[in-house]
Amino acid sequence: MNIQLSGVTKEFGKTAALSSVDANVKDGEFIAILGPSGCGKTTLLRLLAGFESPTEGYIEMDDKQVAAPYGVIPPEKRNIGMVFQSFALWPHLTVQEQIRFPLLHHKFVPSSIKKRKEARTQEVLELVNLTNMAERMPHELSGGQKQRVALARAVAAQPSLLLMDEPLSSLDAELRMEMRHEIQRIHRHTQTTVIYVTHDQSEALAMADRIIVMKDGAVEQIGSPETIYRFPQTEFVASFVGKANLVPGFWKKGVFHPNGNDMVAWEKREVAPYFMKRGVMPVRPEEFCLKKAGNGLTGRVENVQFQGRDVQYTILVGKDCWTVYHPAPGEFRIGEQVVVELAKEQSALRTHTEGHDNIISSTSSI
Structure with missing residues (x-):
């Protein structure tokens, strides 16, 4: 019918x-x-x-x-x-x-x-x-x-x-x-x-x-x-279906600077104009990666939940709490400082050091 x-x-x-x-x-x-x-x-x-x-x-x-x-x-x-x-x-x-x-x-x-x-x-x-x-x-x-x-x-x-x-x-x-x-x-x-x-x-x-x-x-x-x-088109869809993290920042020439940090830039294709106008990037928990050190945003582990295949982390970055899925077994503990990056297969991570751009190109897109 x-x-x-x-x-x-x-x-x-x-x-x-x-x-x-x-x-x-x-x-x-x-x-x-x-x-x-x-x-x-x-x-x-x-x-x-x-x-x-x-x-x-x-x-x-x-x-x-x-x-x-x-x-x-x-x-x-x-x-x-x-x-x-x-x-x-x-x-x-x-x-x-x-x-x-x-x-x-x-x-x-x-x-x-x-x-x-x-x-x-x-x-x-x-x-x-x-x-x-x-x-x-x-x-x-x-x-x-x-x-x-x-x-x-x-x-x-x-x-x-x-x-x-x-x-x-x-x-x-x-x-x-x-x-x-x-x-x-x-x-x-x-x-x-x-x-x-x-x-x-x-x-x-x-x-x-x-x-x-x-x-x-x-x-x-x-x-x-x-x-x-x-490819959610609104904040509601992004947060209701799959619980995306709504990362604040600003867009410049198609590149997103999370938390207004000029030193870190994330490229993610197929982001709806709705988010670009509002200075937000929706990031799924599995699109993040955690490291002990690196060229990302510094955060602190607030909570850890073992989910079998994955470990679900709650990371405090600035004033925002983000959810991150990390393959088990978990290697981070509550209170530990970590670096949050966008997974390389999701982005091109661009770090500005001493006036020079070090660009890691994306190998695939979501």
Whole structure:
């Protein structure tokens, strides 16, 4: 299903939950809507589902207008499936009955599936690896199994659009990782258009074809996970997705001088004009390197956290605390003085000594 949102605004009283949202979704695409609580993610999903009508703007699905201020096509007249955060399973139905229900009642079930409802039920049970639990009741299932049933019920009728509202937030870390794989596998199998709401950046980066980053009801940036991570367009995107360090300084001829230090210059390609105008460089924790001595900025280790493959350091540089990832094992201790540099593969480090420039050229760019 192709979807087009044009100038979509939603107000509740005097509060604007969404402000002039423009976006498009291609058929078969997996889109993640990412943002903090209260940014308008769920409101946007409810508009797409048909539970709400926009205050301004309109929504088209497959070139047909389905929502506008003067009217909205209700959910039962849209070919959609939905997975809720709370599972929303019927307590009196078995697993296979949960899956069979939309095959009996969904308006848009293809005739080829209607003729073979039992076979389709078994296919979907196999798709989510629940064949041996077909006769179980919801109270006999684990959290991950309940989420599989909810997912199976949503895709059973082969909807053109699958809406998912933070479906993994109630699961523990291990189950979330497992269910990520399940959702990706099912998306590859069904090729259904998916719109997935989450506040978890790792879910969005790992699963989506494209990410819509939202803040305060407005779209901050739309792009592939790699683009969103490597080339953020605003401070919010840089700090919310991947927790970039926003290093102050000034730009001169495309070169950045961190903390206003003329003696140190960093070159980093593909920095958005937004940052250059504001005298800021976004630097990911893994783009820094720490040394005991060198041509960088002096800082002090404030905190150390062992993370397995990496050690996460908090470094106080001037009045700012920066996060730095360093390969394990860690070699710096709390209170130790260190030198912070931009990793050479990310930059050209230019040091001015005695009126002469010593330039180390970048070998690759992010």
